[in-house]
Amino acid sequence: MFIACFEVVWLCRLLVEIGFPQSTSTPLHADNTSAIQIATNPVYHERTKHIEVDCHYIREAVDKGRITLPHVSSDLQIADVFTKSMPRQRHQFLVGKLMHLDPPASI
Template sequence: MSTACYEIIWLRGLLTELGLSQAQPTPLHADNTSAIQIAANSVYHERTKHIEVNCHSIREAYDRRVINLPHVSTSVQIADIFTKSLPCQHHNFLLGKLMLVDSPASI
């Protein structure tokens, strides 16, 4: 999330320099509800004291409304096709989301 957040901040800065400022926060989709809650909740908790500086930068961007953190359900997490063994039907569903098609047989 932190690398994506840095990229969002950089791209928004570039767009602002080009005269295309954005009024709405950029969605940074995440599937980890715990990470979303830690980033969105500025209250210090004893259990989160080991969190690195990256979390604080995400929290700062969230507080400044540069990003928002919508949750992505596991059933539509496209990255799962690269990282998990999936049933055929779910694999084909995610393959369709990637817009991958079979090449024609005549080629």
């Protein structure tokens, strides 16, 4: 989540520099509800003392309105097609969500 957040913030700054400011925050979809709660809740808990700079960076981006963290169900997490093994039907469903098209056949 940290790397994706870093890339979103960098791209937003780049767009501002070239004259295309962003009027709304960018949604960064996550399926980990605990990570979303930790990033959006500034209250310190004993169980979260091991969290380092990564979480603070995401929390700062959320506070400044650069990103939002909407929850996406694990069943609809498209990134799983790249990271997990799964049955063929599930794999085809997620690949369909990517809207990947076969290249046209050469003549």
